[in-house]
Amino acid sequence: MxxxxxxxxxxxxxxxxxxxxxxxxxxxxxxxxxxxxxxxxxQDPATASPPPRTTRAAPSAPAAPSAPRDDExxxxxxxxxxxxxxxxxxxxxxxxxxxxxxxxxxxxxxxxxxxxxxxxxxxxxxxxxxxxxxxxxxxxxxxxxxxxxxxxxxxxxxxxxxxxxxxxxxxxxxxxxxxxxxxxxxxxxxxxxxxxxxxxxxxxxxxxxxAEVGPALAVAEGAFRRLAARAAGARSTASSLHERYGPSVGARMTGRVEVAMDRLVSATSRLNEARRAADLGEDERAVRQLRCAESAIAQAGVLLAGLDDQARRLREAAALVPTALTGAEAVLAAARATGTPVPSGADDTLAAVREELTAGPYDPLAALRRITRALVRLPDARSGVLDTAADLVARADTGEAEDFVAVHRGAVGADARSLLAAAARALGAAHPVEAAALARRALESAERDVRAHGVPASDAEGPGGAD
Structure with missing residues (x-):
C-alpha cells in the first residue's frame, strides 16, 4: 500500500x-x-443426453414432477x-x-x-x-x-x-x-x-x-511538524544573509521564507479538513484534502531546502571571488601576451567586481557570474578556478529557477520550463556559463508568467495544476 x-x-x-x-x-x-x-x-434433443429408461408398465406416468427439477x-x-x-x-x-x-x-x-x-x-x-x-x-x-x-x-x-x-x-x-x-x-x-x-x-x-487515510494523514502531519520547526529558523537565516550579502540577496531569501510560510499555513488548513473528513468517514473528501496538504508541504520543503542550498553556495562563492578575480586577470594578461583578442568590457567588469569587494556587502554569486561571463570566449576561461566558479554559478542559478517553477507551476508556461530544461542539458554537458545564462532566462520568464497571471489558487491550495 x-x-x-x-x-x-x-x-x-x-x-x-x-x-x-x-x-x-x-x-x-x-x-x-x-x-x-x-x-x-x-432445441436439439438429438444432441442431448438420453432420458432415463422407463418400463412400458407405466406409460401414463405424469411428467409434472420432473418439471421443477428442469427449471431449477x-x-x-x-x-x-x-x-x-x-x-x-x-x-x-x-x-x-x-x-x-x-x-x-x-x-x-x-x-x-x-x-x-x-x-x-x-x-x-x-x-x-x-x-x-x-x-x-x-x-x-x-x-x-x-x-x-x-x-x-x-x-x-x-x-x-x-x-x-x-x-x-x-x-x-x-x-x-x-x-x-x-x-x-x-x-x-x-x-x-x-x-x-x-x-x-x-x-x-x-x-x-x-493507503488507508489514517496512516497517510499521520505521515503528512509528521512532515508538516518537521517543516514548521525548520521554518522557525529560516527567518533568522534570511536575515543573516541580508546583513552579510546585501539587500538583493536578502530580498530573494526573505521571499522564499514568506512563500514557504504561506504554503505551511495552507497545509494546516488542508490537514485539519482532511482529519475532520476522516473522522466523519468521508474518505474521498479526506483524500482530496490530504493531497492538497501534501502538495503544500512538499513545496514548502522545496523552498526551505533551497534556502539552505543557496546559503551554502553563497558562502562558497564569497570564498572563491578573490581567487577567481585574480585568475581572471591572469587570463586577460596571458591573452594579451599571445595576441589573443580580449573581450570588450572585460577589464571594466573585473575592475567593478574588485571595487565591490571593498565597498561593503555584495552578492558573491552575482560577482562570479559577471567574471565568468566576461571571459567566456577566451580559451583559458575553462580551466582551474574559473571553471569551478562557473560550475558553482550554474548550479545555483539552475537550482533557483527549478525551485521557482516547482512552487509556482500553476502559473508558469512552456517557455520558462523549456529554458530550464535547456539549462539542465547544458549543465550536464559541462557548459556551465551557458547553463547559467539559460537558467537566468528561465527564472525571468517564470517570474513574468507569475506577474501576468498572479499566484493561482491551486498554487496556494493544491497540487498546482498537476492533476
Missing part, C-alpha cells in the same frame, strides 16, 4: 490496452457460449454464465476507468488541424506532462514513508522513464523554437513528436492503490 498519492507503475500502455480488451472479449465470448448451451440443448437446472445453468458476462463487463469498465484516471492532464497525441493549433497543443502538452511528473515527484517521499523500497522501486522507475520522455520532448521543442527544422512539413512532424513524447510521459505514470 502507498500514500494517497503515488503514481508510477511502469508499463507500455498500448500493449496493455490490447491485453485488457482481449481479456474482456474472451470473457464475454466464453460467457455467451456457456449461456447458449442450455438453449441449444432444449436451467436456472443454475444460467447463473454462472451471467456472472461471467457481468465480470467481463466490470473488468472492461475498470480498465477504462483506470486508463482515463491515469493521465488526466495529458494532451491527446492526435495532431491539430493548423500549425498554430499544433503549436498551442504542444505547449499545453509540455506544461501538463511536466506538471504530472512534478506531482509524482512530490508524492514520492510520502509514499516512501508507507512502502518498503522494493515496492517503491517500480514507481521510481516510472518517474525516471517519464522524466526521460519529457526531457526529449523539451529538447525537440527547444530546437523547434530556435527554427530547426526549417521545412514546414518537418516542423509539423516535430510538433507531433513533442506531443507524442508528452503523452507517453503521462502514460507511464500510474496511481497504485491508496
Amino acid at each position: 502507498t500514500s494517497s498519492l503515488v503514481r508510477g507503475r511502469p508499463r507500455h500502455a498500448t500493449a496493455h490496452i490490447r491485453v485488457r480488451v482481449a481479456h474482456a472479449l474472451v470473457g464475454a465470448v466464453a460467457g455467451a457460449g456457456w449461456l447458449a448451451i442450455p438453449v441449444l440443448a432444449a 437446472s436451467s436456472a443454475v445453468d444460467l447463473i454462472l454464465p451471467v456472472a461471467v458476462l457481468g465480470t467481463a463487463g466490470v473488468l472492461a469498465a475498470y480498465s477504462y476507468v483506470r486508463r482515463t484516471r491515469r493521465s488526466p492532464g495529458v494532451v491527446s497525441p492526435a495532431p491539430a488541424a493548423t500549425p498554430a493549433e499544433s503549436d498551442h497543443q504542444a505547449r499545453a502538452a509540455l506544461v501538463q506532462a511536466d506538471d504530472s511528473v512534478r506531482a509524482s515527484e512530490e508524492e514520492l517521499p510520502f509514499a516512501a514513508a508507507l512502502m518498503d523500497e522494493r515496492s517503491l522501486a517500480p514507481f521510481r522507475l516510472a518517474i525516471r522513464t517519464a522524466r526521460g520522455e519529457l526531457a526529449a520532448a523539451f529538447a525537440l521543442w527547444h530546437r523547434y523554437e530556435e527554427g530547426e527544422p526549417r521545412d514546414p512539413g518537418d516542423r509539423r512532424q516535430a510538433l507531433v513528436g513533442i506531443i507524442g513524447r508528452c503523452a507517453e510521459a503521462g502514460r507511464v505514470l500510474d496511481r497504485p492503490p491508496r
Whole structure:
C-alpha cells in the first residue's frame, strides 16, 4: 500500500490496452457460449443426453414432477454464465476507468488541424506532462514513508522513464523554437513528436492503490511538524544573509521564507479538513484534502531546502571571488601576451567586481557570474578556478529557477520550463556559463508568467495544476 498519492507503475500502455480488451472479449465470448448451451440443448434433443429408461408398465406416468427439477437446472445453468458476462463487463469498465484516471492532464497525441493549433497543443502538452511528473515527484517521499523500497522501486522507475520522455520532448521543442527544422512539413512532424513524447510521459505514470487515510494523514502531519520547526529558523537565516550579502540577496531569501510560510499555513488548513473528513468517514473528501496538504508541504520543503542550498553556495562563492578575480586577470594578461583578442568590457567588469569587494556587502554569486561571463570566449576561461566558479554559478542559478517553477507551476508556461530544461542539458554537458545564462532566462520568464497571471489558487491550495 502507498500514500494517497503515488503514481508510477511502469508499463507500455498500448500493449496493455490490447491485453485488457482481449481479456474482456474472451470473457464475454466464453460467457455467451456457456449461456447458449442450455438453449441449444432444449432445441436439439438429438444432441442431448438420453432420458432415463422407463418400463412400458407405466406409460401414463405424469411428467409434472420432473418439471421443477428442469427449471431449477436451467436456472443454475444460467447463473454462472451471467456472472461471467457481468465480470467481463466490470473488468472492461475498470480498465477504462483506470486508463482515463491515469493521465488526466495529458494532451491527446492526435495532431491539430493548423500549425498554430499544433503549436498551442504542444505547449499545453509540455506544461501538463511536466506538471504530472512534478506531482509524482512530490508524492514520492510520502509514499516512501508507507512502502518498503522494493515496492517503491517500480514507481521510481516510472518517474525516471517519464522524466526521460519529457526531457526529449523539451529538447525537440527547444530546437523547434530556435527554427530547426526549417521545412514546414518537418516542423509539423516535430510538433507531433513533442506531443507524442508528452503523452507517453503521462502514460507511464500510474496511481497504485491508496493507503488507508489514517496512516497517510499521520505521515503528512509528521512532515508538516518537521517543516514548521525548520521554518522557525529560516527567518533568522534570511536575515543573516541580508546583513552579510546585501539587500538583493536578502530580498530573494526573505521571499522564499514568506512563500514557504504561506504554503505551511495552507497545509494546516488542508490537514485539519482532511482529519475532520476522516473522522466523519468521508474518505474521498479526506483524500482530496490530504493531497492538497501534501502538495503544500512538499513545496514548502522545496523552498526551505533551497534556502539552505543557496546559503551554502553563497558562502562558497564569497570564498572563491578573490581567487577567481585574480585568475581572471591572469587570463586577460596571458591573452594579451599571445595576441589573443580580449573581450570588450572585460577589464571594466573585473575592475567593478574588485571595487565591490571593498565597498561593503555584495552578492558573491552575482560577482562570479559577471567574471565568468566576461571571459567566456577566451580559451583559458575553462580551466582551474574559473571553471569551478562557473560550475558553482550554474548550479545555483539552475537550482533557483527549478525551485521557482516547482512552487509556482500553476502559473508558469512552456517557455520558462523549456529554458530550464535547456539549462539542465547544458549543465550536464559541462557548459556551465551557458547553463547559467539559460537558467537566468528561465527564472525571468517564470517570474513574468507569475506577474501576468498572479499566484493561482491551486498554487496556494493544491497540487498546482498537476492533476
